[in-house]
Each structure stands twice: as structure tokens, then as C-alpha cells.
Amino acid sequence: MHVPVLLNEMLQLLKPRAGGVYLDGALGAGGYSEAILTASGPDGVVVGLDLDPDAVRRARARLALFGERFRAVQGGFQDAPEILRRFGIHHIDGAVLDLGLSSEQLEAAERGFSFLRSGPLDMRFDPGAPESLADLLDRIPEEELARMIAMYGQEKRSRRIARAILSARVRGELTTTEDLARVIARSVKFGSGRIHPATRTFQALRIAVNRELENLERALEEIPDLLNPGGRFCVLSYHSLEDRRVKHSFRDKASPNRSKWLLVTKKPIRSPEEEIRANPRARSARLRALEAVR
Numbered sequence: 626m627h628v629p630v631l632l633n634e635m636l637q638l639l640k641p642r643a644g645g646v647y648l649d650g651a652l653g654a655g656g657y658s659e660a661i662l663t664a665s666g667p668d669g670v671v672v673g674l675d676l677d678p679d680a681v682r683r684a685r686a687r688l689a690l691f692g693e694r695f696r697a698v699q700g701g702f703q704d705a706p707e708i709l710r711r712f713g714i715h716h717i718d719g720a721v722l723d724l725g726l727s728s729e730q731l732e733a734a735e736r737g738f739s740f741l742r743s744g745p746l747d748m749r750f751d752p753g754a755p756e757s758l759a760d761l762l763d764r765i766p767e768e769e770l771a772r773m774i775a776m777y778g779q780e781k782r783s784r785r786i787a788r789a790i791l792s793a794r795v796r797g798e799l800t801t802t803e804d805l806a807r808v809i810a811r812s813v814k815f816g817s818g819r820i821h822p823a824t825r826t827f828q829a830l831r832i833a834v835n836r837e838l839e840n841l842e843r844a845l846e847e848i849p850d851l852l853n854p855g856g857r858f859c860v861l862s863y864h865s866l867e868d869r870r871v872k873h874s875f876r877d878k879a880s881p882n883r884s885k886w887l888l889v890t891k892k893p894i895r896s897p898e899e900e901i902r903a904n905p906r907a908r909s910a911r912l913r914a915l916e917a918v919r
């Protein structure tokens with residue numbers, strides 16, 4: 626099962642309390658939701674969102690013992706205000722977003738997220754979303770793909786990789802994630818040594834397929850306005866493109882208007898070495914929090 630990253634640190638920042646209403650915008654396996662429900666007993670409420678219907682189903686089963694205190698909805702955190710309104714919730718006492726993908730998604734070959742397992746070219750968090758990776762590769766011009774790989778993957782060899790991907794696709798030699806990893810590895814000949822040569826491109830394609838940065842920006846804009854005074858918004862990001870957005874958004878909110886927002890984390894909270902050793906996903910995690918001032 627997905628092992629939550631920086632769980633205790635997140636709880637210390639969020640400070641769930643009895644009777645509070647909380648948003649877990651990226652439910653995953655429900656590890657954060659479970660901890661918030663436990664800490665806000667006997668009557669705190671958590672609304673959990675995930676684009677992935679499998680995640681919603683699994684979290685519902687795992688957290689069924691909390692009864693009415695837990696609600697799971699298939700939906701995006703970028704639409705949180707609208708979804709909460711449907712439940713008659715207009716204000717919350719705290720929110721968390723644990724970005725990226727869960728171990729369940731990475732390990733399910735058929736979801737197409739992993740270059741270590743052969744699966745379809747999919748990568749959608751929401752399998753009902755209109756465009757899979759295969760659809761994207763069939764419509765995108767080479768220049769645009771190269772730009773995307775450079776920008777979202779911070780990959781220097783983006784032009785070469787984009788050309789290799791699209792020509793393999795046209796030749797009918799690219800139908801699985803295994804093919805994709807091979808085409809990328811071949812096009813760059815050797816990697817940087819530390820990471821698999823396909824790592825950055827896979828990250829870039831996943832961000833593009835799921836519009837991850839647009840969704841994050843919308844959430845950063847809208848979720849703070851839902852907070853009751855004293856409520857905190859905690860965001861965990863896993864790469865610099867996300868973290869930069871979180872940092873700037875929190876800083877912009879807090880600096881000109883100190884009477885409304887307080888930056889709780891001047892610097893991001895990182896995982897301790899023991900956590901990184903036990904859970905490699907923790908290595909790149911950065912946790913930041915913003916508070917609605919009383």
C-alpha cells in the first residue's frame with residue numbers, strides 16, 4: 626500500500642481538531658485522510674477527492690469505519706470549491722494536497738505510468754479523461770513535443786527525444802511504455818548515470834497528459850479562500866516545477882496582505898534521512914503551509 630510521505634509533519638502543521646471540516650484534495654490510498662480523521666475524532670469530517678476512480682473506491686473501503694465522517698468523491702482538486710458546495714460546505718478548517726501519483730498507480734502496469742513495467746501509453750489519473758498519452762502523441766507536432774519535454778521534464782536532450790518518439794510512433798514501433806522507454810534510451814545513447822534516461826521524459830508526458838501544473842495553479846488560487854480563520858493549507862510537492870509554484874503563490878498571498886495570510890513554513894519541510902531510506906519517494910518531497918489569519 627502507498628506509504629504516506631511526511632505524514633507526522635503534515636499533521637503537526639494542519640493541527641486537525643474535533644468538529645473540524647477538512648479537505649484531502651489528493652486522496653490516493655487515503656493515508657492522509659485516515660490520519661486526519663483519527664486526529665479530529667470523535668466528529669471531525671474529511672472530504673477526499675481524487676481523479677482516479679480506483680483510488681476513490683479503495684479509500685472508501687479502507688475508511689468505511691469512519692462512517693459519515695468521511696466522504697470520497699471522484700473529482701479534481703482544481704474544482705474543490707464547487708464539489709464542496711455540493712455537500713453544503715462553504716468553509717473548511719484545513720486542506721492538504723499530496724501531489725503526484727500513488728504507488729498503486731505506478732505499480733499498475735495497465736495505467737501506463739511506469740517505464741519499468743510494460744503497459745499501454747495512457748498515464749491518465751482519470752481513465753475517463755478525453756486524451757491519453759497515445760492520443761497526445763498522435764496529434765502533437767514535433768516542435769511542441771520537444772518544448773513540452775524540455776519544460777516539464779527539464780530535459781536538455783528534448784529535441785532528439787521528441788524526434789525519436791514521433792518517428793517510432795509513425796513506424797508503428799511505439800505502443801507500450803516499454804517501447805517508449807527503449808526509444809528514449811536509444812535516442813540519448815547514455816543517461817546521466819544517476820537516473821534512468823527516460824525518467825525526465827516520463828515525468829514531462831505525465832504532467833502534460835494530466836494538465837498537472839494548470840490544475841495546481843487553480844487549486845493554489847482557490848483553496849485558500851475556503852479556509853476559516855486559523856485554517857491551514859498544506860501542500861506536498863515532488864519536483865521543482867510544482868514546488869516553485871507553491872512557494873510563489875504562498876509568498877505572494879502572505880507578503881502584501883499579512884493581515885489575511887501567514888506563511889507558516891519560511892522554508893519547505895523535507896523528509897529526514899531515515900524516512901528517505903525507508904521510502905525513496907520521500908527524497909524529493911517538499912512540504913509548505915499557508916494559514917488564514919484569525
Ligand SMILES: C[S@@+](CC[C@H](N)C(=O)[O-])C[C@H]1O[C@@H](n2cnc3c(N)ncnc32)[C@H](O)[C@@H]1O
Binds near residue numbers: 627656674680840
Ligand atoms: C501521492 S498520491 C496521494 C497519497 C495520499 N496522501 C495517501 O496518503 O495515500 C496523489 C494522488 O493524487 C491524485 N491526483 C492527481 N492529480 C489530481 C487532481 N488534479 N485532483 C485530484 N486528485 C489528483 C492521484 O490520482 C493520486 O491518487
